[in-house]
Structures are given as C-alpha cells and as structure tokens.
Amino acid sequence: MNLSPRPAAPRARPALAVLGVLLFLMLHLLLFSSNARADERHAVGDVVVGPGEVSPGVSNVVGDVEVLGTVRGDVESVAGGVMVYGPVAGDVKASFGSVDVRAPVGGDVEAGFGDVYIDSRVAGDVDVERGDVELGPRARIGGTLQPGSGRIFSHPDAYVEGGTVAGMVPEGDEGPGSFGLLGGTGWLFGALLFAACSALAAVLAPRPLAAAARRIGEAPVWSLVVGVGSVPAAVVLAVVLLVSGVGIPVLLLFAPAYLFLVFFGGLVVAFFIGRRVVMATGRYEAGNAFAAVIGAVVISGAFLVPYGHVVAYALALLGTGGALLALFSRLRSRRTRRLSSYEDYVRERRLS
Numbered sequence: 001m002n003l004s005p006r007p008a009a010p011r012a013r014p015a016l017a018v019l020g021v022l023l024f025l026m027l028h029l030l031l032f033s034s035n036a037r038a039d040e041r042h043a044v045g046d047v048v049v050g051p052g053e054v055s056p057g058v059s060n061v062v063g064d065v066e067v068l069g070t071v072r073g074d075v076e077s078v079a080g081g082v083m084v085y086g087p088v089a090g091d092v093k094a095s096f097g098s099v100d101v102r103a104p105v106g107g108d109v110e111a112g113f114g115d116v117y118i119d120s121r122v123a124g125d126v127d128v129e130r131g132d133v134e135l136g137p138r139a140r141i142g143g144t145l146q147p148g149s150g151r152i153f154s155h156p157d158a159y160v161e162g163g164t165v166a167g168m169v170p171e172g173d174e175g176p177g178s179f180g181l182l183g184g185t186g187w188l189f190g191a192l193l194f195a196a197c198s199a200l201a202a203v204l205a206p207r208p209l210a211a212a213a214r215r216i217g218e219a220p221v222w223s224l225v226v227g228v229g230s231v232p233a234a235v236v237l238a239v240v241l242l243v244s245g246v247g248i249p250v251l252l253l254f255a256p257a258y259l260f261l262v263f264f265g266g267l268v269v270a271f272f273i274g275r276r277v278v279m280a281t282g283r284y285e286a287g288n289a290f291a292a293v294i295g296a297v298v299i300s301g302a303f304l305v306p307y308g309h310v311v312a313y314a315l316a317l318l319g320t321g322g323a324l325l326a327l328f329s330r331l332r333s334r335r336t337r338r339l340s341s342y343e344d345y346v347r348e349r350r351l352s
Contacts, residue, residue: 049086057090061189064097074107078189081114091124098131108143115150125162135160191300197263198270198292206288208326212265213272215329216322224314227265227321234258265320266312270295272319 045062049055049069057073058065064080067088074090075082081097084105091107092099098114101122108124109116116128119136125143126133132150135141135158144162145152152164201209216223234254241247241254271288274295299315302308 046080051086067103084120187300187303191297194266194270194300195293195296198267198274198296199289201264201267202271202288202292208323209268209271209288209292211326211330212268212319212323213275215325216269216272216318219325220318223321223325224318225321226324227317227319230258230261230320230324231317261323262316262320265318265323266299266316267292267319268322269315269319270299272322273298273315 045060046064046066047058047060048066049058049071051068053069055069055071055073057075058067058071059074059076060078060080062079063077064083065075065077066083067075067086069086071086071088071090074093075084075088076091076093077095077097079096080094082092082094082099084092084099084101084103087104087106089106091110092101092105093108093110094114095112096114097111099109099111099116101109101116101118102120104121104123106123109118109122109126111128111131113130114128115131115134116126117134117136118126118139118141120138121140121142123142125146126141127146127148128150129148130150131148133145133147133152135152135154137155137157139155139158141160141162145160145164147164238251238255241251271292272295274291274293275288277294277298278291299312302312302315
C-alpha cells in the first residue's frame with residue numbers, strides 16, 4: 001500500500017489562491033489607511049482628535065471616534081460610537097453605534113443602529129433609522145428630524161426648525177451609487193468579508209452549497225416561498241419559546257442558529273448566481289470558490305442602487321428556502337432508504 005502523501009487537487013489550488021487574495025485585501029484594509037495622513041482615516045481602533053488639534057476629516061471602520069478639537073470635514077464610523085465635543089464643519093455619521101453631539105455640527109447627523117443625543121446646534125438634518133433620539137436644552141436643528149423606528153425625548157427648550165418627519169426616509173432618495181451610512185470603506189470591507197465567507201464555504205462545504213443551489217434552480221418560486229415563510233415561522237417559534245419560560249435556553253440557541261441559516265442562504269444564492277455567470281461566460285473549468293466570489297460581488301453591488309438592499313435580502317431568503325428544501329429532501333431520502341431496507345428485511349424473514 002502506497003502511503004505517500006498525495007499532491008493537492010488541481011481545483012483546490014485556485015480556491016486557496018482566491019482565499020489568499022481576499023484575506024490579503026481585508027488585512028490591508030484593516031491595517032493600512034487609504035489616505036496618507038494617519039489622522040484622517042483609520043481602520044481599527046479608537047480615534048481621538050485632541051483639544052487644539054485641527055483635522056480635515058475623520059473616518060473609522062471599527063472603533064469609537066471622539067472629537068475634542070476641530071474637524072473641517074466629515075466624521076464617520078462604521079462600527080463604533082461618535083462623540084462630538086468640538087466643532088465639526090461637515091456631517092456626522094455612525095452606522096452601528098451611538099452618537100453624542102455637544103458641539104456645533106455644520107452638516108447632517110445620521111445614525112443607522114444606535115441612539116442619538118444632541119445638545120448643540122446642527123445645521124442640517126438629523127436622521128436616525130434604528131434608535132432613540134434625545135434632544136437636550138441647547139439642541140437646535142436647522143433641518144428636519146427623522147426618528148425612523150425609534151422614540152423622541154425632547155427637552156422643552158429644544159427647537160427643530162424643519163419639523164419632525166414620521167417614519168424613515170426611503171433609501172431611494174439617496175440616489176443611485178450612494179454608499180449610504182456605511183461609506184465606501186465600510187461597503188468595501190463588507191463586500192470583501194462576504195466574498196471571503198462565500199469562497200470559504202465553497203471550499204469547506206461544497207456539497208451542501210451545491211445541493212441548496214440545485215434546489216433553487218429546480219424550484220425558484222417554491223424556494224422563495226419557503227424562505228420568506230421561515231421568517232414568521234421563526235418569530236412565532238421564538239415567541240412560544242419565550243412565553244413557555246423553559247424554552248428560553250433553547251431560544252438563546254435558536255436565534256443565532258436562524259440568523260446563521262439566513263446568512264448561509266446568502267452564501268447559497270451567491271454560489272448559485274456565480275455559477276450561472278461563470279457558465280454564461282463559458283468558463284466551465286472555473287472552480288466553485290471563484291464562482292462564489294463572483295456571486296458575492298454581484299450581491300454586494302446590489303447595495304449600491306436604490307432599493308438594492310431589499311433585493312439582497314430577498315435573495316438571502318431565496319437561498320434560505322433552497323437550503324431548507326435541500327435539507328428536507330435529504331431527510332426524506334434517508335427515511336425512504338430506511339423503510340426500503342426494513343421491508344427487504346421483513347420479506348427476507350418471510351421467505352426464510
């Protein structure tokens with residue numbers, strides 16, 4: 001018996017190369033700035049504009065931003081809070097984190113997921129999608145206040161010149177090609193992360209990925225129905241587990257498990273779209289990892305167009321439905337095989 005190690009499969013080498021390139025780009029994005037000056041743009045870590053300092057603008061991917069000096073441009077943070085204790089001439093944006101404004105802001109204040117406290121002058125609008133808004137006694141908003149789905153706690157001395165707009169502003173108003181709250185760096189980081197996860201799934205779990213993608217190709221409408229229907233089903237099950245009391249430990253496992261299922265659905269549909277693109281372009285020898293990356297780029301690009309996020313979420317649910325159908329099909333086939341073997345066993349016993 002020959003026990004010498006086998007060389008790596010030819011198709012595995014392109015996949016590893018794709019993963020290596022994606023990881024290198026993510027590492028470069030995290031450790032190095034796209035701007036020459038370190039005080040203008042950061043990737044990871046807290047950023048502080050000290051007292052007396054003047055910065056042309058501050059952008060951060062992961063970490064808090066604290067302004068004690070003066071910022072002549074915008075202040076942005078993708079995953080982290082923003083504390084404004086010094087004047088900011090531009091906009092203040094936070095995608096995932098709270099915003100605390102206690103000094104004048106010359107532009108708008110935008111928050112995606114997080115609470116906002118304002119106790120100073122804001123020349124533009126205040127837009128909060130998911131979070132509460134608290135206005136202090138010195139709050140003066142020159143534009144409109146858009147609280148989104150949160151609540152407003154306003155001091156009697158606070159003043160909003162443009163009034164309060166109920167509900168959330170449609171994202172289509174941002175115009176095509178707008179990066180929204182995430183900004184170009186945040187979108188690029190998210191796209192690279194999603195592409196890396198897609199390639200990794202294609203390498204580590206090719207069979208479940210291919211089986212779910214095959215179900216989407218065979219029954220796309222039914223896959224979408226199952227995926228969309230899984231959302232209310234998950235909510236009802238979560239409520240039942242919460243009300244029962246004894247099901248709370250199960251709920252703590254069920255919630256992240258379902259979120260992982262939806263994320264896996266996004267990987268499935270990325271693989272499905274990538275394979276279609278690869279086959280349409282005639283690159284039949286391209287590996288699964290390459291196809292998954294192509295699909296991930298297509299899905300990430302949907303966030304750059306108006307209402308593209310709705311399309312991306314629908315695609316993720318489509319992939320979720322395909323994954324569930326593939327799972328049900330496999331369980332049903334196992335049950336059929338067991339039943340057939342038992343019948344064969346009974347038949348053999350009768351003949352003996």
